[in-house]
Amino acid sequence: MTMVEKADLAEPNETELAAKIDAEQVRMERRRKIEAFLIPMTTVVSLLLIWQFGVRYFEVPMYIAPAPSDVGAALIKQFPLLLTNFWPTFYESVLGFFVGNLAAVCIAVAFVHNKTVQKAFFPIAVFINTIPILAVAPILILILGPGLSAKIVIVSLICFFPTLVNMVRGLQAVSPQALELARILSATKSEIFWKMRLPSSLPFLFSALKIAATTSVIGAIVGEWVGADVGLGALILDSSFNFRAALLYATVFMSSGLSVILFASVTIAERLIVRWHT
């Protein structure tokens, strides 16, 4: 009897305790999230404040280093100008990103299915990768002219190599046992490709695409430096030659914003597509 009573007594206590523990965990989780946001935000805001007051206190001339407030003002006032130069860079980055990565994926597929092709072309791919992009850019502008196509080629070149290497590794990441399973199931090469190799390469592909998302913007800006009258790269050159430092900083800000947008898009796509852990 006493046992039963004890048990009866214990039960509401236990559920209460469990609820308390749950509530505590929820609170801890919320606090962790707030901290993860608040700590870096505080750092950024403090740095901006130090910059703002430092520039004002030491009376640094605006054409050398503008205060954050000046950059902010330029960002708002010159926004139409920034935006007209944003779109060309955006198109160059995105188109080059697609062309370069698509080429890398296709060539990786060819490499994995034909060792001779890999032996023949991989050294060339390595060689192309060793040429500094700043050195090839003028050549490509000479050949293709100062238009969109030269920039797309520059961006695709810069995106190409990391994706090629990662994609080859990804397509080969199928375990030997999985390949034995495919053989027992009498699978064709294309069945193995679509149902095993391609899905298993996706995590590798996305880590390469994340690199390419940011390097593609670098490629586009380099291309515009060498020969262009529009685009964020051209605006960077123009504003620095004319000592418009606030506009220069605002343009740099826009460029990094473009990188962030591309990187975030790739990350979101990865979260939607790669839902598994290996």
Added chain:
Amino acid sequence: MSVNETAQTQATGFSPVAASLKNASVRFGSFTAIENLSLDIEEGAFYTILGPSGCGKSTMLRLVSDLIPAASGDVRIFGKTTEEARIAREFAFVFQDSTLLPWRTALANVELPLEMGRKRGVKIPLSDKSPMELLELVGLKGRENALPHELSGGMRQRVAIARALVCKPKLLLMDEPFGALDEMTRDHLNLQLLQIWKETGVTILFVTHSIPEAVFLGQKVLMLQAHPGRLKEIVDIDLPHPRQIKLRDTAPFTRYTAHLRELLETC
């Protein structure tokens, strides 16, 4: 020779033969993995295969499943060549590692064999149980939408068994399927496998490193010998079915394990 004779006298019995090997040898370059192996596997029986490492246990399964060609001799499965048997989906293979595709749910992994091989002329035989019912058979009802990384090692191996059963194979080849699992899970899966064997009537060839597991599961234990791999002895395990875990603590059971351990030492 005496080994070959015993194997041959078995073949004169009336029980139909699931797989038969005649003087089969497997060579990798100059290395002989299996030499002159002759053996008949009776249909519907549960065979376990024991032997020291390097004796060709896994190689034997790969020979039967057409993953490795025989250098000489002949291997037949239900009278067909191994290739014909593969195309007819007469056998299925369960690996040590579950080899589930990590992006597919448990159910989609079980369905994989139904999606492959048509272009190579496989007429996919359907089990009388649906993939869903097979998951239920291995005790994974309600987890069909889980991805492999959300399942424990034992659960993953059960999905692999359900996948192997989806084409209703007559011969199930298992290569140390429970080798990487803890003992409790292994015991549980041993019982479940015996139950599946009873329910489906499938012939099972089961490679293991564990002497107790070999005795507990098998009707016959094939003891292989290394360098080169060949058959040493077939031990009939005359213990009643259905078997329970506590059988392992009985005297007849330990007599078998003691005998096998002795054999293994002389290999």
